[in-house]
Amino acid sequence: xxxxxxxxxxxxxxxxxxxxxxxxxxxxxxxxxxxxxxxxxxxxxxxxxxxxxxxxxxxxxxxxxxxxxxxxxxxxxxxxxxxxxxxxxxxxxxxxxxxxxxxxxxxxxxxxxxxxxxxxxxxxxxxxxxxxxxxxxxxxxxxxxxxxxxxxxxxxxxxxxxxxxxxxxxxxxxxxxxxxxxxxxxxxxxxxxxxxxxxxxxxxxxxxxxxxxxxxxxxxxxxxxxxxxxxxxxxxxxxxxxxxxxxxxxxxxxxxxxxxxxxxxxxxxxxxxxxxxxxxxxxxxxxxxxxxxxxxxxxxxxxxxxxxxxxxxxxxxxxxxxxxxxxxxxxxxxxxxxxxxxxxxxxxxxxxxxxxxxxxxxxxxxxxxxxxxxxxxxxxxxxxxxxxxxxxxxxxxxxxxxxxxxxxxxxxxxxxxxxxxxxxxxxxxxxxxxxxxxxxxxxxxxxxxxxxxxxxxxxxxxxxxxxxxxxxxxxxxxxxxxxxxxxxxxxxxxxxxxxxxxxxxxxxxxxxxxxxxxxxxxxxxxxxxxxxxxxxxxxxxxxxxxxxxxxxxxxxxxxx
Numbered sequence: 001x002x003x004x005x006x007x008x009x010x011x012x013x014x015x016x017x018x019x020x021x022x023x024x025x026x027x028x029x030x031x032x033x034x035x036x037x038x039x040x041x042x043x044x045x046x047x048x049x050x051x052x053x054x055x056x057x058x059x060x061x062x063x064x065x066x067x068x069x070x071x072x073x074x075x076x077x078x079x080x081x082x083x084x085x086x087x088x089x090x091x092x093x094x095x096x097x098x099x100x101x102x103x104x105x106x107x108x109x110x111x112x113x114x115x116x117x118x119x120x121x122x123x124x125x126x127x128x129x130x131x132x133x134x135x136x137x138x139x140x141x142x143x144x145x146x147x148x149x150x151x152x153x154x155x156x157x158x159x160x161x162x163x164x165x166x167x168x169x170x171x172x173x174x175x176x177x178x179x180x181x182x183x184x185x186x187x188x189x190x191x192x193x194x195x196x197x198x199x200x201x202x203x204x205x206x207x208x209x210x211x212x213x214x215x216x217x218x219x220x221x222x223x224x225x226x227x228x229x230x231x232x233x234x235x236x237x238x239x240x241x242x243x244x245x246x247x248x249x250x251x252x253x254x255x256x257x258x259x260x261x262x263x264x265x266x267x268x269x270x271x272x273x274x275x276x277x278x279x280x281x282x283x284x285x286x287x288x289x290x291x292x293x294x295x296x297x298x299x300x301x302x303x304x305x306x307x308x309x310x311x312x313x314x315x316x317x318x319x320x321x322x323x324x325x326x327x328x329x330x331x332x333x334x335x336x337x338x339x340x341x342x343x344x345x346x347x348x349x350x351x352x353x354x355x356x357x358x359x360x361x362x363x364x365x366x367x368x369x370x371x372x373x374x375x376x377x378x379x380x381x382x383x384x385x386x387x388x389x390x391x392x393x394x395x396x397x398x399x400x401x402x403x404x405x406x407x408x409x410x411x412x413x414x415x416x417x418x419x420x421x422x423x424x425x426x427x428x429x430x431x432x433x434x435x436x437x438x439x440x441x442x443x444x445x446x447x448x449x450x451x452x453x454x455x456x457x458x459x460x461x462x463x464x465x466x467x468x469x470x471x472x473x474x475x476x477x478x479x480x481x482x483x484x485x486x487x488x489x490x491x492x493x494x495x496x497x498x499x500x501x502x503x504x505x506x507x508x509x510x511x512x513x514x515x516x517x518x519x520x521x522x523x524x525x526x527x528x529x530x531x532x533x534x535x536x537x538x539x540x541x542x543x544x545x546x547x548x549x550x551x552x553x554x555x556x557x558x559x560x
Contacts, residue, residue, distance in 0.1 A: 001025050001061070002047070002170075002198070004224065008055030011042050019056065020224035022217060026169075029192070029199045031209040031231055034219030036455060036483050040202045043219070044068075044172055047200065060170070064198075065089070067168035069176065070159050077146045080138065080158055084129040087162030094120040132161040135191065135544075137184040137357040153179040164191065173201040177208050178480055181357040182506040183540045204484050206231050207508045255492055262496070300438065300462070300489065302388075302497040305471035309382025310347040312472050312500050313368065317342065318377035320360070320367045334375050337363045341377065341526050343519070345472070350494075350501045352511045354529055354536055355521035356543060361504045362392055364521060365476045368502070388470030390461055392477045392504075397461060400450030404440045404460050405431060407449070411464055438463040454481030462490070471499040479507045508533050 002024040009017040016039030024030055032040050045051035046058060048068055067087075076083060086092060094117040101113040121128065130143055136157045142150075147158060156179045163171070177185055185208065192199065192212045200217075203209050209216075209231035216227040216234035227234040263280055318341030324332035337360040345351070345368075355361045366372040367379070369389040391397050398407065408431040435445050438459050449457060458481045465473070473494070479487050491513045494501055505511055511533060518536070520529040522543075529536065 003059045004053075004056065005058075006056035007046075007053045007058055007224075009039060009042055009046060009051075010054045011039065015222055016042050017219070017224060018222040020222075021056075022224050022226050024198060024200070024215070024217075026198055027196065028215050029195075029213045030201070030215045030217055031213035031234075032200055032202050032217050032219070033209075033231065033234070033484065035485065038219040039222075040219060041174060043224075044174060044200075044202070047170070047172055064169040065167060066170045066172065067163045067166035068172035069156075069163045069174065071174075073152055074147050074155050074159060077148055079144045080133055080147060080150070081126060081129050081143050083147050083158055084133055084161045084165050085125050087165035088120070088125060088128075088167065090167045091117075091120040091122060091125055094122070129161070129165055132164050132191075133158070135184065135187040136161055137181060139358075157184070160188075169197045171195060171197055171199045173199065173203075175202055175204070177203060177205050177506065180506060182354070182508070182536075183356040183544065185506050186537050186540050187544065204479070204482060204487060205507055205509075206484060206487075255496075258496060262498075300466060301493050302466055302473070302499070303469045305386070305499045306469060307384045308347040308471050308499060309384050312345040312347060312349075312382050312385055314344045314378075314380045315341045315374075316378045316380075318367075318379060319375045320363055320372065321375050322363070322372070336375060337524070338521060338526060339376075339524055343526060345500060345502065347471075347500060348498070350514055350516045351503070352515035352518045353502060353504045353521060354518050356540060359521045359523075360526075361521050362476055364526065365389075365474050365502065365504060369474050385472060386468060386470045388465035388468050388473045390458075390465060390473075390475045390478045392480075397464075398449050398457060401448055403446045403448055404435050404463075405445040407460065407464060408435060408467065411467060415468060434467065435463060455483065455486070458482055459486070473497065473499060473501045473503075475501070476504045477506065478503075479505060479510060 004020055004022050006019045006021055007017055008015065008019060032043065034040050042051065046053060047060065048066060052058075074083065078086075094113070098110070098113045098117050101109040104110075133143060134140070138154070138157070147155060150158070160176055160179075163173075176188065180188065185205075189208065189211045199212070201209070201213065211230075213230050214228075216229065216231060218225045218227065218234065218238070227237055229237070319336055319339045320341065321337040322335045324334060341364075353361050353364065363372065367374055369387055369391075371389075371391075389397070402410075405428070409428070412431065432445055435441070440460065440463070444456075449460065452460070458478065462478075478490065482490065487507065487510060491510050494503075494510075494514045501514060503511065503515060518529040518531075518533075520527055520536075531539070
């Protein structure tokens, strides 16, 4: 077992753990949670041996084999399959021993080496590696592609597959879901539930934690507190503790009153009934999430839209995709992703956009956001449509060399020039004050965005969206770099928003809390999805099985 006894951990002069004691038993699956900067990744450094305790005693069984996801971006011309196979350290050691034995002409040593190599699963290695790669969303035809041919997010998926390939007694996972779509996330959960070793995971995805963990370790005020149960159980137990501190609960009363006012105002109005019902769901969750929101670095709200065109937009016979690359021949056709789109987006709708990886979810959002032009068909916008767009890669809309104040100044000038106006003026002090409400104060307003964390960049994009006072929010994976508290704050803000929301996310808690209906982007088309997220997860598993059957892919059962 893993034992911490009166452990002290420091990062520089900051004390992250001060006399903490906890035990993790063999086979337990543990969620490690706490505010950003609380010391979660530093504690991982203690577990993996890269850091040592500054006080107290830490013990981990010396015979345990450890696996974790490498954080560096792989640079190699190896094929995806070969790269992942190398993650099997037991197999690698056996292969090296075979080579060494063959060089000695020692028959007994060679016989033993070949036996160990067989026991290490050399004959199933390729199938096991390809099962992991395909499960994490790659296509059959990509199995032999060089690692360097993939983008950064896909290379990190290969690093995850490589860690899962490694036989281990202790598996350390630090934000494993960040680069995954919902289909890959569902597959990963199924794999981890079958994992027989001890697992410790850092994640900001509450449903992922609920699915794969049974113990929660919370870093709170330099203490490590163990809770029996998954994240929701931890949250409920902590809520009971914090209910004794009335200040933590009363902090939420203004939010509850705001939601109740909306419900009372619109529950009898047919056109607003569905929106009112979504606020009822949010209100039911509000008291339970009070503790985590009390820990949030900030809270915010979207301003009431100046107008609500209806319909917001209409697409008729739409064909969307990407234009030819700049260096392509002049007569090269565009790449079509989705065709024959016929749909309308109305005021007040709250749409979750579903679809397996590569089906065109982001392409649809980018087209509506005007960053892609439709290849064919008509896209008609309602008069006064104002779009707030959160790109999947924040740097798609941010300039790494500029600071937050420069971003806001440029945005204010663009809004004023367009005649849309803003809800406050563009004077520098007003911009500084507004940035301060999103925790960009002091020297941070002059810090280059390229040096900021993913969470800070995401916060800046949200700040810029709120400033624009949009009536249509297009959010493409907005939670990738947000901690649990900020995700909850975003969910509350979206439920209070009186405009239209279109959301792409692998965060099922956010989808459930915000969306009243779903669209499915699949097989080159877009259509309403008749079902809830549980139905969609079943659909994903069925689609994965169908794809495997059609392609003759390896069976995705875990090979021990």
